[in-house]
Amino acid sequence: MTATVSGNHGLQQAEGLLFDFASLKRTGVDMPAPRGRPDRLGGLGRKVAPPLPGLSEPEAVRHYVRLSQKNYAIDLGLFPLGSCTMKHNPRLNERMARLEGFADLHPLQPMQTVQGALLLMEELSRWLMTLTGMEAVALSPKAGAHGELCGMLAIRAALIARGEGETRKRVLVPESAHGTNPATAAACGFIVDEIHATDDGHVDIEDLKKKLGPDVAGIMLTNPNTCGLFERDIRTIADLIHGAGGYFYCDGANYNAIVGRVRPGDLGVDAMHINLHKTFSTPHGGGGPGAGPTVLSEALAPFAPVPLITLHGENRELIEHSEGTQAFGRMCAFHGQMGMFTRALTYMMSHGSDGLRQVAEDAVLNANYLLARLKLHFSAPFGERPCMHEVLLDDSSIKPKGVETIDMAKALLDEGYHPFTTYFPLVVHGAMLIEPTETEPKRELDRFADVMIALAERVKAGEVEFFKQAPKLTPMRRLDDTRAARQPKLRWRRGENSGAAAKHAAE
Amino acid sequence: MRYLPLSDEDRAQMLAVIGAKSIDDLYVDVPREAVLKAPVALPAHQSEMEVERLMKPLASCNIPAGKTAFFLGAGAYRHHVPASVDHLIQRSEFLTTYTPYQPEIAQGTLQALYEFQTQVALLLDMEVANASMYDGSTGLHEAAMMASRVTKRSRVVLSGGVHPHYAETVRTACEAHGLEIVTLPAAIDDEAAVLRAMDANTAAVIVQSPNVFGTITDLKPIVAGANAAGALMIASFTEAMAFGLIEPPGAMGADIVVGEGQSIGNALNFGGPYVGLFATKEKYLRQSPGRLAGETVDADGKRGFVLTLSTREQHIRREKATSNICTNSGLCTLAWTIHMTLLGAEGLKRVATLNHENACDLADALAEVPGVEVLTPRFFNEFAIRLPKRADIVLDALMGKGIVGGVPFSRLNPREGLENVLLVCATETNTPEDLNAYAAALKDILQ
CATH class of the missing domain: 3.90.1150.10 (Aspartate Aminotransferase, domain 1)
Known part of the structure; x- marks a missing residue:
């Protein structure tokens, strides 16, 4: 590319690191002056101020707009990243998520002040359960891999309830699986056993049969699979795994191919996470936040994690503690990705069945x-x-x-x-x-x-x-x-700034 | 359907190119009996206007924090976020892109992550920070598992000051992983109790400061005690803004610092999405979970950024990965880093001071109310009070006066018999009128 004096190339603006030019003395936020009163920090006040540089608002806006112009995006063009479902993100969803009645709600507000939010969660659950033909849904998982964890913890809890928690430790995972599947199984204390693929890209049923046994906890299978194919023997696979006493976890990453046409519940699935950021188009945001509600079969439904929504007279309430229930525990501090629930439900209602x-x-x-x-x-x-x-x-x-x-x-x-x-x-x-x-x-x-x-x-x-x-x-x-x-450099450090930056720092 | 660009004519042409008679031909591998003949029993598509008509009433059934005098903390905090933050994160190039797998066309995201990692490390005074976790609570269970890998031990002790929902999240994930999780009884001011509960198999102690009761703790003796016994010291937090004013865990020697970043740049959102901050010492980096952005050069020698050290991660290591995590909290990290850039050290200190002053003023005012005792000895912007009756009943009465007065501790942990304890928070968003109204209403109710 032609060299320019500025380093810019037309609309493409050169932009240094924030730390190269921002100043420790500058701020882009006006606040009233503190009144000055004795503190109650008990002598644990910060001794050295963090060397965090600031920018005025116009400078900050330019910094991030210039950075943004170095990114590709689905709004700019085709983004055919397989298995990631980069589809258009409707802006109505953004508008709905920002309604004060959703965005400005604290997760621990009194239940009577958040009835609309609980109703929205219930409505989202109804859509997800109806579309998938499943018995229950845990909304709280915060991303696809977190949903996998939720599903596998439900399987673990069901096995423990059957008295087989110690004996069923092997989880079958096809070699074509996403890396998150074996990583999740391992995180739950299971041993991963790979199943081969046939030459035409499907699960090798003969290999699967060989690997079944009384120590099998279940199978983690992506359907449609990562080769872009529907596992045509999926009912057989479900029957085989159930016959052997195990559960069927389905990775729902590719649900977009079958939503509204096939219900995973009809295929014998026991648990499946749904990436709201894929099928239901909540924005990918440069790598998150995602959302991974996990639908569960009748066999696993009792073990769904808290919080759970229940009706108490006219009012909806959250059950927030697992004592006295069969819930296997809690996936995260609060109720999941509410901002994503709002967007996904808006998307679903826009499309309809x-x-x-x-x-x-x-x-x-x-x-x-x-x-x-x-x-x-x-x-x-x-x-x-x-x-x-x-x-x-x-x-x-x-x-x-x-x-x-x-x-x-x-x-x-x-x-x-x-x-x-x-x-x-x-x-x-x-x-x-x-x-x-x-x-x-x-x-x-x-x-x-x-x-x-x-x-x-x-x-x-x-x-x-x-x-x-x-x-x-x-x-x-x-x-x-x-x-x-080889030489990881994961942050800027003081002293490495250019001459111009040093001048700013000395202001 | 406004989001689907294909016309029936397009569809027919495309099927012809494919050589299929109908769309059903493309679903040949689906078992016939599992194919739905008609749409499922849910409403049909609707216009923007119709959808808004359904969604808005749901939103108006709720009482947003901003419509009340609002004093809730306990893991999520209401702060003022500058208007430019929300504008910038909605730029198409940030909002509608994905994990920067192709760094040549993702330098915007990658540089923002690198700046984020630096800002987090500086705020917490730690050597390195990652590109974020889902939230503080899931970050904490990752930290516990990481400590187990580092020390090759399997027991983790949590103080009674750790947020009960965090403790339960850690227990859920870590017990399945084969770790023994010991959670100490609730204690307002005894983070050091973890040292007394250690044994030779203890991989880590987890303490929180400020803790769920708001108490700030000097972590140095806990770090020394834990490290002397070969365990890591994990410092958790739920209010990142505190470190604009209080000594950060890194400066006191913590091995892993992990907590919730929501309070900077991000709205309350009824609990999510939030952003987990995760920082550690360089020597533990290869055992750490999550995405990392690193500096490098391109083919022309220009400085640029890539995702790095991915040999720790699931897409390479599969069942041997340090975590199953596959994303970070992308857009929330962007909001965080933009807000932090706007604040700078000066703005951060000022807003943190305003939080502390409001909380101190509120504590003083509530302590004047007969029958009310402030329990937290040292705090940033939240503290616990003991009421002469059940906190949930008092909270209901306060609601009747337009005041959302706090979180009853028993809502977070019903097992401790602390029904009269209320967790109260004040931030820069509270006005002097809010504080006075709270004290007056409480006095009225308790009379």
Whole structure:
């Protein structure tokens, strides 16, 4: 890129670290002066003020607006990150979440002052249970992985209640699973046992049968699976695991493909977390906050964690302590991600049962359309059958030419796209997992497919260096991950600032 | 449907390209008997206007904090958040992006996380901080598990000053993980009791300061006692703003500092989403949970930021990961860091002082009410009082006068027989009129 005196490139503004230019003397918040009275800190006042620099409001606004312009976002373009469901975030949801009657509520206010909030939680529960065909829902888990923890703790509690807490310690996890599944099972004290995948991307039923036994607590299975396929033998899998005395945990990360068309409860699922930030479009926010309400079957419902909502005469109340109940405990300090509940319920009511069904259908249609267009130009390991809401390609057709998945991803950056998920699932070498979602118009899909196909042509033409040099047009070129990990530098420290910053600090 | 751009014509064209007759052809792998023939029994789609008509009455059934004289703390705090914070976090490029997996097009998020980590470390006076946990309570159970990995011991002792909901969250997660969790009886001013409950298998002691009763504690003797016995000292907190005024746990030697960051940048939101702050010593970094942003350079040698040390995390390590956590509290960390940048050291100290002064004035006024005793010896912005009758009954009577007077301790922990204890909090948002009205109403009720 052409060098400029300022370091800016047109609309792209160079912006240093806050600590390079902010001042210890400046603040962007006006407050009345303290009145000055004897303190009651008992001699435990802060001895050295924290060297936290401040900015006036105009400076702060510029700092963060400039930073924001270095980010890609779904509002800017297609964000086909497989397994992450980057769909449009309706702004009505934001408006509803910010209503004073929801946002300015303390979690420990007297129950009679929060009846509307409890009603909203109840209504959200009703939608989630009806859509999934499940008996109960625990709303409090704060993200997908936290929902997994909730589901597996419910399974653990059910096993303990059966007197099998010590004997059933093995959890079966397909090798195609998200990393959170084995990590969650291990966090709950279970031993993880991997199940193989068949060559066509499904759970290997024969391997599953071999691994069943009286020490099996359950299975953690993603459906639709991470290869973008519906596990066609799912009823058999559920019957097998139940027959062996175990429970069926379903990872609901890919629920967007089936919402309104298939109820997990009809498939024999005992517990499933729902990523409200995926299927029900609460914003991803650069990596959270998520929300992971977990639906439970009749067998697991009694063990749901507190808080629980109950009717007391006309009034709704929260049961906040597990004593006297079978609840396995508590997932977090309060009631879960209320801000996300408001957004998700708004989203659901906007779509309605008909619209949610259309969401799944259009998500699947968009993915299959991309599959149809791309499989002529890339290797699609399971491309002979329809996919669900995501398309799995791999780099086996381009790698012999010297271009790998990572290079394809980096070339997409220069084309103005966030790439697909790279190298996941692990069962396919050089995976490229593409999830367009239902909020992409056909025009955008065609444009993306044209770009992918043009890139495949450049690989064919042997333009390896073009890919290895990419990206060239982004705010940063490829970053050195190895250096970041070998010499971790996780914070700014005083004394490392530039000359200009030192001048500011001396103000 | 306003959010779905495909037309029926598009759908037909696309099916033709795919070579499918209908959408049902794409669901061939679903067991036929599990396919729903029609939409489930829930209302059909509605316009923005109709949805607002349903949601707004739900919101107006609640009494928002700002409509009352409000004195609740105990884990969530009502502070003034500058208008620019909410505006900035709603910028599309922050709100609608995801985990910065492609750092070349995510420097905005990554630099903000790096600045956040630095600000958290400076506030708590710790060597390193991560990119946040879901909230303070889940961060605390991660800290307990981390201490167990570091020390290879399996017992954790929690003081009676730890927020009871935090203690229950820790117990729930950690017992399943195979740890023994010992929670001491509620105590207003005895964090050091954890030292007396230690044994040779104790991985960590967990204390809270300010604790759930508001009491501030000198952590140095507890750190010394714990470390001498080979255990880590974990300092928890629920009110991050306190460290604008009180000695931070890092300065007293804590090994892990973890707590709730909601009070900076984030609204009450009926309990979530919030933002867990998590900091530790560099030597324990590789056993720590959660996402970390780190500095590096790009191919042209320019300074930039990436997510790093991910070999600790579940997507690489699977069942051997340090935690199953997969996200952080992204947008809430952004709100936190923007608010902190606006405050700076000067603004933070000022707002913290205003909190303390209001709390002191309130404590003085309530102590004047016959029958009321202030129990907390040293505090920041919240304290406990003993009433001559049940706190929940007094609270109801205060509600009748437009005052939300506190959290009865028995709501958090009904097992201790402390029915007369009320937890009271004042922040910079309370006016002198609020404080006077509270004292007058309480006097009236108790007469």
